[in-house]
Amino acid sequence: MRYKMSSALKDNDIAKAIKGMDGWSYDDVYRCIRKEFDFDSFESAATFVQHVASIASEIGHYPEILIYKKGSVRITATTPDEGGVTDNDISLIESVEILVS
Structure with a gap:
């Protein structure tokens, strides 16, 4: 999978894309998606x-x-x-979710 040109998604498309992805949230002010992960140590x-x-x-x-x-x-x-969340961002977080599953 490689980076592809992609325009910013609409808020409702972002909400659909992250639905079911535990812990990811959309910030409509900063136009980003984020998640916090907690580990037992700095090294982890x-x-x-x-x-x-x-x-x-x-x-x-x-x-x-x-x-x-x-x-x-x-x-x-x-x-x-692109002024917000794109398909590339969704692909990235989907890959992160696979990593932590």
Whole structure:
């Protein structure tokens, strides 16, 4: 799977796309989707981030990733050039969901 040009999705299409994906939420102010992940240690969180980075490199679409506290990770996906969430962001979070399942 590689990055493809994609325009911003409408709010209702984003809601449909993330429905059933536990923990993902849509922020209509910042036009992004995000999820928090909790791990037992900083090392476990860092390993998870490395896996997400590999997925992002494979797809060619990169999320914002934040490690905070002892072992929490926040992933935020949006496409600023398109002004919001695109199919590329949805593909990325679907791949992250496969990783954690």
